[in-house]
Amino acid sequence: MAIIAICNQKGGCGKTSIAINLAQAFATNGKDVLLLDMDPQGSASDWRSIALGSGPAFDVREIERSDLLRQARALRQIHDVIIVDCPPQYAQPSSAAIRVADLVLVPVQPSPFDVWSTHAIVDLIKARQEATQGKPLAAYVVSRAISNTTLQRSLSEALSQQSLPVLSSGTTQRVAYATTAAQGKTVFDGRPTTARREIEAMHEEIKEMLNDDE
Ligand SMILES: Nc1ncnc2c1ncn2[C@@H]1O[C@H](COP(=O)(O)OP(=O)(O)OP(=O)(O)O)[C@@H](O)[C@H]1O
Numbered sequence: 001m002a003i004i005a006i007c008n009q010k011g012g013c014g015k016t017s018i019a020i021n022l023a024q025a026f027a028t029n030g031k032d033v034l035l036l037d038m039d040p041q042g043s044a045s046d047w048r049s050i051a052l053g054s055g056p057a058f059d060v061r062e063i064e065r066s067d068l069l070r071q072a073r074a075l076r077q078i079h080d081v082i083i084v085d086c087p088p089q090y091a092q093p094s095s096a097a098i099r100v101a102d103l104v105l106v107p108v109q110p111s112p113f114d115v116w117s118t119h120a121i122v123d124l125i126k127a128r129q130e131a132t133q134g135k136p137l138a139a140y141v142v143s144r145a146i147s148n149t150t151l152q153r154s155l156s157e158a159l160s161q162q163s164l165p166v167l168s169s170g171t172t173q174r175v176a177y178a179t180t181a182a183q184g185k186t187v188f189d190g191r192p193t194t195a196r197r198e199i200e201a202m203h204e205e206i207k208e209m210l211n212d213d214e
Pocket residue numbers: 010011012013014015016017018039043086087088143144145171172173174175177178179181
C-alpha cells in the first residue's frame with residue numbers, strides 16, 4: 001500500500017512517537033506493518049526490545065540508507081505499510097527515505113522557530129517532488145501542541161507561509177505518549193485516551209490521503 005517517511009532534522013519533535021503509534025494504528029486495522037528505524041540512536045528498536053513477547057503487532061528493523069534504497073521495492077511487495085522513522089538529521093538518511101516514500105510527514109512542534117527550522121527538509125521534499133511530478137505526498141503534522149490561542153495563531157501564521165500542507169490531525173502534549181513508550185507499548189494499549197483518539201484521527205486522515213492518490 002504505502003511507504004510513509006517521518007522526517008525532521010529537529011530533535012525531539014515527536015518523530016518516533018508518531019512512527020510507533022501510527023504503525024500500531026495500521027496494525028490494529030489488520031495491515032501487515034513494518035517499522036524501519038533509520039536512526040543510529042535506535043529509539044524505535046530499543047522501544048521494541050523492551051516490549052519482549054507482549055510487544056506490538058509489527059516488526060521493527062534497523063536499516064541504513066543504502067539498504068533502504070536497495071530493498072524498498074522488495075519490502076513493498078511483502079508489507080502493506082512501511083513506516084520509516086528518520087534520525088534528527090536532514091541530509092543522507094532523510095533524502096533516502098523521501099526518495100522511496102509515498103508520503104512524507106514532517107512533525108513540527110508548535111513554535112514558529114520550529115516551523116522555520118524545517119526549511120532544509122522541505123527543500124529536499126520539494127526537490128524530489130519537482131523531479132517526479134509531485135511525488136511523494138508531504139505534509140506537516142503538528143506535534144505536542146498545547147492549548148494556547150496566541151501560540152496557535154502564530155503557529156498557523158508560520159505554517160501558512162510554508163509550502164507544505166498541514167494535516168488537520170496531530171498530537172497534543174499528553175503524558176500517555178511517554179508512559180506507554182516507556183513500557184514498550186503504544187497509546188492503543190489500555191483504556192482509550194485522548195492520545196489514542198489523536199492517533200486514530202491521524203490514521204484516518206492518512207488513509208484518505210493515500211487512497212485519494214491511487
Ligand atoms: N504528544 C506528546 N506528548 C507528550 N510527550 C511527547 C509527545 N510526543 C513525544 N513526546 C515525548 O517527547 C520526547 C521526544 O519524542 P520522540 O522521541 O518521539 O521525538 P523524535 O523526534 O523521534 O526525537 P529524535 O529527533 O531524538 O529522534 C519523548 O520523550 C516522547 O515520549
